[in-house]
Amino acid sequence: MNRYKGKSARWQQQDKEGQQMNKTEFIKVRCTLEEKLRIKSRAESAGRKFSDYCRKILLNGEVAAVPKMTANEREAIAILGQIAKSYAQISNLIKVKDERWVHITKNLSLCAKEAFKRFYDPHFRVDDEIYKVLNMRRDDR
Numbered sequence: 001m002n003r004y005k006g007k008s009a010r011w012q013q014q015d016k017e018g019q020q021m022n023k024t025e026f027i028k029v030r031c032t033l034e035e036k037l038r039i040k041s042r043a044e045s046a047g048r049k050f051s052d053y054c055r056k057i058l059l060n061g062e063v064a065a066v067p068k069m070t071a072n073e074r075e076a077i078a079i080l081g082q083i084a085k086s087y088a089q090i091s092n093l094i095k096v097k098d099e100r101w102v103h104i105t106k107n108l109s110l111c112a113k114e115a116f117k118r119f120y121d122p123h124f125r126v127d128d129e130i131y132k133v134l135n136m137r138r139d140d141r
Contacts, residue, residue: 023051027058072118079115079126082134083108107133 031039043053046063056063069077086108093101111133117124131137 029054072121072124075126076115076118079118079130079134079136080112082136083112083115086134 039054040050043050046053047068048056048063053063086104090101090104090108093104111130114126114130118126
């Protein structure tokens with residue numbers, strides 16, 4: 001019992017209308033193998049597909065390259081994100097004039113310092129105590 005008989009739902013049709021048109025046309029450019037390899041390496045370093053990179057260069061003249069984050073950078077950002085949440089809680093403690101915020105702030109500043117070391121030095125290892133203070137698991141990214 002197929003209720004729809006191959007018809008798409010109304011919301012599916014709306015999504016298709018909102019999407020970009022399919023790219024069906026080709027532009028052929030002659031270049032040497034070395035030039036092609038250089039363009040491919042630039043596309044990879046920009047984190048884009050080859051055709052997308054070429055399209056952006058031809059239309060805009062430049063591509064904003066955002067390099068991929070390394071594992072240590074992702075770990076540091078996860079720690080700093082947890083620290084940011086904790087600072088929001090500290091602001092609530094300050095509002096109700098609870099003095100625990102002083103001790104908590106000192107701990108969090110030390111944690112942030114460790115996270116920044118991890119961000120800039122791939123060989124630096126964040127202590128397990130930092131994860132314990134932040135109530136995080138090491139693989140919690």
